[in-house]
Amino acid sequence: MILANPLSQEFGQRTVGFASVFMASLSLILSGFSPSVSFLYFSYSLLGGMCTGVSQGITYMVLPPYFHKKGGQANTLLVAGGPVTQMVLAPFIRYLLEVYSLKGAALIHAAVVLNGLIAVSFFHPVQWHLKPLMSAGSDVSCRVPCLSDEIEESTTREKSRGVKAIWKTLLRVAGRIRSDLKVLRQLRCVILAVTVMITQTTFLNFIMMLPFVAQTTDHSLQDAAGCIALMGVTNLVTRLVVSPLSDCKRFSIRFSIMLGYLLRAIGILVASLASELWQFMASGVVCGLGLGLSLSMFNLAIVQYMGMDNLRPTLGIIGLVAAGGFPILGPLIARHSSDAHTAGVIRDTTNSYLTSLCVMAALDLLSVCLWLLMPAAQARDARTELRPKTSYDATRP
Numbered sequence: 001m002i003l004a005n006p007l008s009q010e011f012g013q014r015t016v017g018f019a020s021v022f023m024a025s026l027s028l029i030l031s032g033f034s035p036s037v038s039f040l041y042f043s044y045s046l047l048g049g050m051c052t053g054v055s056q057g058i059t060y061m062v063l064p065p066y067f068h069k070k071g072g073q074a075n076t077l078l079v080a081g082g083p084v085t086q087m088v089l090a091p092f093i094r095y096l097l098e099v100y101s102l103k104g105a106a107l108i109h110a111a112v113v114l115n116g117l118i119a120v121s122f123f124h125p126v127q128w129h130l131k132p133l134m135s136a137g138s139d140v141s142c143r144v145p146c147l148s149d150e151i152e153e154s155t156t157r158e159k160s161r162g163v164k165a166i167w168k169t170l171l172r173v174a175g176r177i178r179s180d181l182k183v184l185r186q187l188r189c190v191i192l193a194v195t196v197m198i199t200q201t202t203f204l205n206f207i208m209m210l211p212f213v214a215q216t217t218d219h220s221l222q223d224a225a226g227c228i229a230l231m232g233v234t235n236l237v238t239r240l241v242v243s244p245l246s247d248c249k250r251f252s253i254r255f256s257i258m259l260g261y262l263l264r265a266i267g268i269l270v271a272s273l274a275s276e277l278w279q280f281m282a283s284g285v286v287c288g289l290g291l292g293l294s295l296s297m298f299n300l301a302i303v304q305y306m307g308m309d310n311l312r313p314t315l316g317i318i319g320l321v322a323a324g325g326f327p328i329l330g331p332l333i334a335r336h337s338s339d340a341h342t343a344g345v346i347r348d349t350t351n352s353y354l355t356s357l358c359v360m361a362a363l364d365l366l367s368v369c370l371w372l373l374m375p376a377a378q379a380r381d382a383r384t385e386l387r388p389k390t391s392y393d394a395t396r397p
Contacts, residue, residue: 001053001054001318002074002177002180002316002317002319002320003050003053003057003177003316004016004058004061004181004316004319005052005057005061005176005180005316006172006173006316008061008312009172009176010169010172013061013123013125014060014120014121014124015121017058017120018121018208019051019064019140020051020054020055020058021055021112021113021116021117022117023050023051024051024052024116025110026047026110026361027043027044027047027048027051028106028113029106030047031048031102031106032102032103032106032107032110037225045374053160053319053323055116056122057315059078059129060078061312062123063075063078063299063312064299069247071245071246072247072251073247074148075246075296075299075300076239076240076243076244076296077178079239079243079295079296079299080236080239081235081242082235082295083232083239083291085235087236093109093246096108096109116162124155133373137266138350138360141281145328149360159172177221177316178312180257180316180317181317182183183310183317184251185380185384186306186381187377188189188306188375188378189276189317189378191373191374191377192305192306192318193314193317193320193321194367194370195261195326195371197322197326198364198366198367199264199363199367200322200325201325201326202361202363202364203291203359206271206287207231207262209230209328209353210224210227210271211225212353212363213271216353218272219277224276227280227283227284228284228314229283229286230281230284230288231284231285231287231291232288234284234288234292235289235292236292237292238288238289238293238296239292239295239296242256242292242297243300244285246300252306253297253301254371254374256293256294257293257294257297257301258368258371258372259290259293260290260294261289261368261371262290262296262364262365263286263287263289264286264287265361265364266290266361267283267284267285267287267290267359268357268364269357269358269361269389270353271357272358272361273285273354280394302314302336303361304372305378329363331345332345346359
């Protein structure tokens with residue numbers, strides 16, 4: 001996701017979006033015909049992960065500039081995509097694997113992903129759709145700045161070609177990445193990035209660990225799959241209800257996120273103590289509520305606390321921190337292998353899933369505590385921005 005903003009500034013959002021969707025489709029095809037497991041690290045993990053991150057980043061960047069009002073209602077459809085995919089795509093791919101084997105399923109799945117090209121074609125800059133203004137008896141189009149930027153970029157590409165042009169492009173992208181990293185100086189961005197890293201890691205590890213936890217209490221994998229599906233349904237319904245409510249003046253995005261993280265921690269603790277199927281189902285419902293309350297506010301929270309100008313850099317930083325945190329926290333909590341009873345350093349050391357689940361719940365509670373500090377972080381950042389910058393000449397007597 002850290003590459004989404006620099007590449008969009010260099011080539012445009014739609015161009016980068018087309019490339020990322022096409023490469024994601026190619027990633028699935030290569031993975032379906034993979035000659036070895038080692039090749040999958042490149043085709044599925046590296047290539048597929050990078051393309052998914054870039055396309056997801058662009059999606060979150062496109063929507064907010066269009067809506068100064070009713071942003072919550074517009075955000076509803078955006079945040080509803082995740083749980084719908086979780087409920088629909090998983091059984092669809094399973095059916096494809098049973099009927100067409102791995103290669104056939106990979107080809108069909110890649111073709112489905114290519115439909116994203118149609119969606120990307122509508123990723124227009126907001127300036128293209130602003131109404132022209134009348135000034136001094138002539139039409140002054142609000143699209144002029146955007147169009148002039150595109151003309152300047154195309155002219156730059158025409159002046160230099162070949163290896164030199166590629167090198168200059170890489171330097172510009174690297175410079176923009178370095179510029180985006182400056183947003184980490186603000187504590188608000190640090191809190192956003194760290195909490196997303198923690199909660200995303202705990203969520204994915206909880207889903208992977210839940211079937212093994214259910215098996216220890218003599219429940220089948222089908223029962224665990226039903227609990228996960230129930231979590232997805234609850235997540236979707238909560239997102240559809242909560243996101244439009246964010247347009248209300250009394251609605252607190254911060255409270256919604258904190259409540260969501262708290263419910264996720266409670267749901268994980270319920271699963272750690274569960275023995276009956278209804279208890280696992282209750283855990284799925286509570287976690288689904290927490291997911292809906294927190295994840296539906298992700299995009300809106302960035303706009304509220306960082307501002308529209310910092311939306312793109314903050315999305316990139318969050319993606320970078322989250323991607324770096326998963327390989328660090330993931331193996332600590334849940335490392336899954338062919339041995340169904342092996343799940344991470346904590347599970348191997350304590351020989352108990354209870355400890356691993358309690359650690360995940362504690363991490364979600366840590367995220368709640370970090371969000372409690374958000375007003376203090378805002379005040380500190382405001383003082384830093386208002387502090388006068390003194391140069392050497394200004395301090396000389």
